[in-house]
Amino acid sequence: MRMKNVVSVVVPCYNEQRCLADCLQSIARQSVKALEVIVVDNNSTDNSVEIAKKFGAIVVNEKKQGIFYARNRGFNAAKGKIIARIDADSVADVDWIKSITETMRDRNLVAIGGISYTYELRWLLPLAIAVHAIFNRFHEKRLYGLTVLYGFNMAVRKNVWKNLEQQLDENCINEDIDFSMQVQKHGKVLRSSRMIVGNRLAGIMNPIKLIRYWKADGESAKRIKKELGS
Template sequence: MKVDRITLLGSPHKNSCNPLVSVVIPAYNEEQYLSGTLQSVINQDFQNFELIVVNNNSTDKTAEIAENFGANIIFEPRQGVGFARQRGFMEAKGSIIATTDADTILPSNWLSRIVDKFEKDENLVAFGGLYTLYSGPLSARLTFSYFAHPAWALDKFFSGGWGLPGVNFAVRKDAFLKVGGFKTELSIGEDAEISRRLRKTGKVLLDPSFLVKTSGRRYRSGLIVGFMTYLPNGITRILFNKHKFLKLPAIRSERPLLPRLLARFIFVLIIITFSFFYFSHYCPLRAGLKRPNFIINKIKAKQTRMKSS
């Protein structure tokens, strides 16, 4: 039996035929979290938007929950967040597309801040922020609360620009279409990859104070295990500009799961060892490096003393 939408939500959102913003949420078996996410979308102080939930082969009540919230439900049979986001973005009617994950709680001014940023800067093609965890191990929650900004700044330094997280991401649709959309074959890092291409078309901005809250299920087996899950992708992306090395299973629960930590740890060690060996012996930059003059002078002086003696 369907729940009356007006009773459930208090007031319906403006799911008009010509919205300014399209909110796209990919969802695969998200019945545990989706209601909270959709309620936070409905509670936005900016209401000129359409709500799109991309049902990515869910076998639970995901579609039913989305329907009860008045969302436009789009079915995407090809499994993966890249396929799901791409399908939702292509179906979006708004000139601005905002996306988050199905286990995320948005602040009530999320959309209004996004719209304000784009209206004030016509050169801005993509905008986003960071996220904290509302559940999961304490170590993970504290780390994301205090060290997320420095970590993202470090990533910006090595990557040459901001990479926006898909959990808190907005883009002009014309810019999205211009770069060809997401790389749908990626099971992880599709947000960072498209951010790199968007930087070539205009300004990509990340505001560290622009926060959403997401679940800590990705770190349910501990902070270190969680980092080891995603670290290989980050290393290969920064060092080799590659985004497809490992495929990750869908994480739909916060129950601890015995990870394949050893294999990932060995993989990281191999990458670090190879990188050290490469930059120490074969890095092209070494060919253009010259010893500082004071070192050369010391060597010459030593050789002169040896000859005179």
């Protein structure tokens, strides 16, 4: 039986011409097709928009700079019952959408995250996934067990997003952690080992991003501890 297309894929984009085609190609090759692919142009000055249109993606514009605003613009434009997000420099496994659709058949789930690997090490996939799994365990332990739904590989129900959007803090240093904290107030979340994407080494090892995430983790840990009352 053919699986129904219910997933809208959202790709925030700012000057991603070097890697956007690989991302969109991986979505085009899915074993279960997306209902739609939405690329959110966040003031790109390169050829990102032209590349997105070449792949038949819906291009929407967000003039307010920042991933928080680009994500929200894309999620609000989505028509699917499930909204999946992937970063422009990531590559989805061929069964990525299939795994999202099947996992979200559990009506108790409001959102899910997946696992990742370093794309350049895809020839050694088990090791690449293991490295990221170790990072995830360390990260979540630092955040008092919070299941973090990373923006490069996550999905949320559209009806949940409608209620969630107003609860998100545009001034939060790390929008992924804020999203994860708030969405878990709406119901069950989990990380699926079947939902796999590859992340490029350049993005993972970017020193500016690493410093930003480390700072954000410290602030987020304080916030979580306060909410837990400990």
